[in-house]
Amino acid sequence: MTALLAIEGVTKRFRGVLAVDDVTLAVPEGSIFAVIGPNGAGKTTLFNTIAGVFAPDGGTISFAGNRIDKLPSNQICVRGIARTFQVVRPFPALSVEENVLVGALLRRRDIRAARERVHALLERLDLFDKRRQRAANLTLPDRKRLEVARALATEPRLLLLDEVMAGLRPTETDRMVATLRQINRDSGLTIVLIEHVMRAVMALASRVLVLDHGTAIAEGAPEAIVRDPAVVQSYLGAETL
Amino acid sequence: MNLAIVANVVIQGVLTGLVYGLMALGLSVIFGVVRVVNFAHGEFAVVAMYAAYLLFVTLGLDPIVALLPIAAAFFLIGYVLQTVLINRFVGRAEHEQFILLVGLAIVIVNGLLMIFGPDARPTNLSYSFDSYAIGPLFVDKARVYAAVGALVVAAALFGFFRYTATGTAIRACADNLTGAAVVGLDIRRLYALTFGLGLACVGAAGALMVPIADASPLLSQAFTLLAFTIVIIGGLGSMAGALVGGVAIGVSEALASFFTAPSMKSMFSFALLVAVLVLRPHGLMGRRT
Amino acid sequence: MRDLWSAVPRRGRVILVVWIALLIGAPAVLDRYLISIFILIFYFAYVGQAWNLMMGFAGQLSLGHALYAGLGGYVAAMLWFYFGIGPWLGVFAGIAVAVAFGAAIGWLGFRFGIEGVYFALLTIAFAEFTRIAFDNMAFTGGAGGLFLLYDAQRSHEWWNLRGGPLLFYYLGLALAVGAAILTAWLSRSRIGYQWLAVREDQQAALALGIDAFRVKMIAVLISSGMTAIGGVLLAFYYNNLFPAQAFDIGRSIEIILAPVIGGLGTIFGPIVGAFILTPLGEGLIALTAILGINAPGAKAVFYGLTLMAIISLRPDGVWPWLRKMLRLEETDS
Numbered sequence: 103m104t105a106l107l108a109i110e111g112v113t114k115r116f117r118g119v120l121a122v123d124d125v126t127l128a129v130p131e132g133s134i135f136a137v138i139g140p141n142g143a144g145k146t147t148l149f150n151t152i153a154g155v156f157a158p159d160g161g162t163i164s165f166a167g168n169r170i171d172k173l174p175s176n177q178i179c180v181r182g183i184a185r186t187f188q189v190v191r192p193f194p195a196l197s198v199e200e201n202v203l204v205g206a207l208l209r210r211r212d213i214r215a216a217r218e219r220v221h222a223l224l225e226r227l228d229l230f231d232k233r234r235q236r237a238a239n240l241t242l243p244d245r246k247r248l249e250v251a252r253a254l255a256t257e258p259r260l261l262l263l264d265e266v267m268a269g270l271r272p273t274e275t276d277r278m279v280a281t282l283r284q285i286n287r288d289s290g291l292t293i294v295l296i297e298h299v300m301r302a303v304m305a306l307a308s309r310v311l312v313l314d315h316g317t318a319i320a321e322g323a324p325e326a327i328v329r330d331p332a333v334v335q336s337y338l339g340a341e342t343l
Numbered sequence: 344m345n346l347a348i349v350a351n352v353v354i355q356g357v358l359t360g361l362v363y364g365l366m367a368l369g370l371s372v373i374f375g376v377v378r379v380v381n382f383a384h385g386e387f388a389v390v391a392m393y394a395a396y397l398l399f400v401t402l403g404l405d406p407i408v409a410l411l412p413i414a415a416a417f418f419l420i421g422y423v424l425q426t427v428l429i430n431r432f433v434g435r436a437e438h439e440q441f442i443l444l445v446g447l448a449i450v451i452v453n454g455l456l457m458i459f460g461p462d463a464r465p466t467n468l469s470y471s472f473d474s475y476a477i478g479p480l481f482v483d484k485a486r487v488y489a490a491v492g493a494l495v496v497a498a499a500l501f502g503f504f505r506y507t508a509t510g511t512a513i514r515a516c517a518d519n520l521t522g523a524a525v526v527g528l529d530i531r532r533l534y535a536l537t538f539g540l541g542l543a544c545v546g547a548a549g550a551l552m553v554p555i556a557d558a559s560p561l562l563s564q565a566f567t568l569l570a571f572t573i574v575i576i577g578g579l580g581s582m583a584g585a586l587v588g589g590v591a592i593g594v595s596e597a598l599a600s601f602f603t604a605p606s607m608k609s610m611f612s613f614a615l616l617v618a619v620l621v622l623r624p625h626g627l628m629g630r631r632t
Numbered sequence: 633m634r635d636l637w638s639a640v641p642r643r644g645r646v647i648l649v650v651w652i653a654l655l656i657g658a659p660a661v662l663d664r665y666l667i668s669i670f671i672l673i674f675y676f677a678y679v680g681q682a683w684n685l686m687m688g689f690a691g692q693l694s695l696g697h698a699l700y701a702g703l704g705g706y707v708a709a710m711l712w713f714y715f716g717i718g719p720w721l722g723v724f725a726g727i728a729v730a731v732a733f734g735a736a737i738g739w740l741g742f743r744f745g746i747e748g749v750y751f752a753l754l755t756i757a758f759a760e761f762t763r764i765a766f767d768n769m770a771f772t773g774g775a776g777g778l779f780l781l782y783d784a785q786r787s788h789e790w791w792n793l794r795g796g797p798l799l800f801y802y803l804g805l806a807l808a809v810g811a812a813i814l815t816a817w818l819s820r821s822r823i824g825y826q827w828l829a830v831r832e833d834q835q836a837a838l839a840l841g842i843d844a845f846r847v848k849m850i851a852v853l854i855s856s857g858m859t860a861i862g863g864v865l866l867a868f869y870y871n872n873l874f875p876a877q878a879f880d881i882g883r884s885i886e887i888i889l890a891p892v893i894g895g896l897g898t899i900f901g902p903i904v905g906a907f908i909l910t911p912l913g914e915g916l917i918a919l920t921a922i923l924g925i926n927a928p929g930a931k932a933v934f935y936g937l938t939l940m941a942i943i944s945l946r947p948d949g950v951w952p953w954l955r956k957m958l959r960l961e962e963t964d965s
Contacts, residue, residue, distance in 0.1 A: 179841035193832035204829040208841040449936030453929030613757040
């Protein structure tokens with residue numbers, strides 16, 4: 103299967119700090135791919151590079167066969183890659199429904215049609231009852247779900263999730279995992295997630311990439327990764343799982 | 344075209360520019376630390392001008408000397424104003440800060456209008472019309488004194504920020520507010536101090552302006568815009584930048600005034616502002632954020 | 633349109649209809665002076681709405697909006713003055729010029745990432761630059777001003793905006809109502825939501841595929857074009873233009889008073905603001921006259937204090953508070 107997202111030798115530097123160093127990975131369509139590693143490993147920078155927040159200093163990024171590494175972030179979304187933020191960014195003054203509506207309006211110009219999609223998504227992510235609440239008043243788990251709903255509203259082929267489980271209790275984590283798995287199964291949405299919550303990684307990912315200090319130190323199936331000595335050394339610690 | 348005349352014009356510009364720079368320094372300090380858009384800046388400068396004017400007319404106090412009590416008074420005003428009113432607006436949306444200070448500016452300038460009327464009040468000092476002759480150049484004594492005054496005050500402020508603990512603490516606030524709070528700095532007190540210092544600069548600058556220009560409420564708007572222009576051109580966060588920017592604007596205004604018409608001098612300042620905003624937003628000497 | 637109407641709660645619909653009916657019929661009982669007050673109210677409600685689109689919805693702070701009003705007025709006035717071209721045509725030229733300037737400011741600001749107070753200063757710089765330029769150009773009348781001569785024999789030519797205050801009253805009313813309807817329509821449209829998104833969090837909006845540059849630009853273009861029309865109205869009403877007045881920052885501040893005090897980002901905010909401010913200002917002038925205080929700055933001091941009070945106590949504006957009092961909660965803004 104050809105990769106939906108192909109990253110070749112991507113490098114990103116911030117005034118002398120090499121945040122991402124020659125990272126290569128290929129994400130097959132329909133799969134769920136996890137990127138893990140200690141804090142400061144360059145995971146979010148990698149995401150930001152894919153999402154067009156900044157352009158890589160070196161290497162290429164291809165999506166569905168087309169180069170996207172020089173595109174601005176709104177163009178990236180138009181092409182079919184949606185993302186969430188590590189620290190959630192709802193539109194505070196807007197309601198839950200309006201937040202997701204903004205996302206839906208990308209593909210659906212008619213407000214009524216967009217609203218239908220919004221309601222469907224809100225149902226799916228269990229936010230329908232809160233749809234008129236102001237986003238600023240939501241609890242964290244709800245905000246996380248809102249962020250996911252909003253990103254999904256743009257009808258992406260690939261979803262980048264940046265630590266979406268952070269701050270969620272185990273039951274909420276399981277809920278989110280179940281929702282994501284279901285969406286992936288139903289619509290074939292490809293998901294790449296940055297995660298620290300290993301529980302979620304093990305439950306969702308078919309393949310894992312481990313970053314440390316900007317470089318890829320391991321890649322493979324989750325079961326193999328957690329036993330990889332380099333990974334254990336740098337990130338997991340000897341007593342996990 | 345006589346080179347000596349142009350040189351005179353440039354020197355005028357530099358000297359006036361140093362006073363402008365001091366005024367802008369006050370704004371830079373306020374804007375850079377407290378991050379409040381002080382759109383009443385020029386209005387305060389004009390109040391200081393009137394204060395110096397009144398002190399001269401009633402007590403015969405030379406404005407250059409009067410800058411000391413005026414700066415002290417303005418420090419207190421700034422401290423109180425920040426604590427009582429402005430502090431609530433720190434961190435609020437920019438347009439809200441702006442509206443508050445525009446409101447204040449309107450109150451101040453029209454209050455001045457009501458008290459003093461729109462006519463300009465000249466201050467006739469003994470040296471108002473004297474000049475130093477340096478070779479082919481004639482340099483206004485008044486401007487020289489004012490410029491020296493500005494430099495002294497700026498140096499004092501610079502020294503304060505560089506060499507005192509409080510000054511360093513204030514710079515820490517400007518640099519990293521969360522960090523400063525975490526380290527236990529009393530942000531509100533430091534903000535009040537900073538606002539006080541900023542207004543003290545404005546007060547001093549206003550007093551120093553009096554030998555150069557006649558006090559009039561109509562100057563306030565121009566001063567505010569001038570201060571912002573200078574801060575942006577010189578670079579936010581750079582004290583030296585405020586002075587450099589002031590000189591740049593002073594010279595550009597003087598030259599524009601000379602070669603085109605006095606009424607057109609601001610056009611070039613604004614063109615310069617737009618150019619800097621677009622091409623080099625951190626200004627000549629500002630820190631790149 | 634029916635959509636918009638049904639979105640208004642029933643009590644609100646009644647109030648609206650009554651209010652508009654009153655305004656339409658009012659000139660029958662008002663004297664010339666009061667009619668002139670209303671014309672000003674309508675003007676400020678209208679341009680306030682235009683500014684509100686850019687600031688309240690798209691989040692871009694413009695403090696040089698007088699530029700567009702001035703340009704609109706001057707261009708239409710000069711076409712009339714020099715070529716006898718009527719303002720109903722001249723307004724298009726005025727709009728074109730204002731929009732061109734708006735596009736330039738928008739392009740400079742958005743392309744180069746100039747935001748917040750820096751963007752505001754950019755708008756001020758443009759307005760001031762233009763003011764001084766017009767002051768020094770002979771063909772615009774210079775600092776002495778441009779005067780559209782009053783010709784009693786042509787005073788009925790409503791198509792040339794020659795007419796008594798009634799003409800301007802109804803025009804102003806039409807503009808104010810039209811602007812409110814336009815704003816209501818836009819706020820519920822695709823671009824309305826995109827504006828809000830960009831205003832709230834531009835990065836997040838970009839991540840949702842919104843072209844922030846294009847969206848902000850559209851706001852500036854609409855806002856500047858609308859304001860230009862207001863400028864044409866004023867120019868032909870007062871029959872004179874001075875750069876020091878037309879482009880002055882004081883004018884720009886006057887334009888933002890009504891929407892800020894009434895309620896940013898709301899549809900009725902600018903209207904409520906205008907209805908509060910203008911009569912109060914005039915009332916204050918009358919009061920100082922009665923009290924024998926000859927204070928040229930008194931009205932402005934009052935405006936300043938009002939601004940400070942409102943922004944401290946009710947930063948969202950009077951309208952949201954009033955709306956709650958009247959129990960007219962809308963579902964959106």
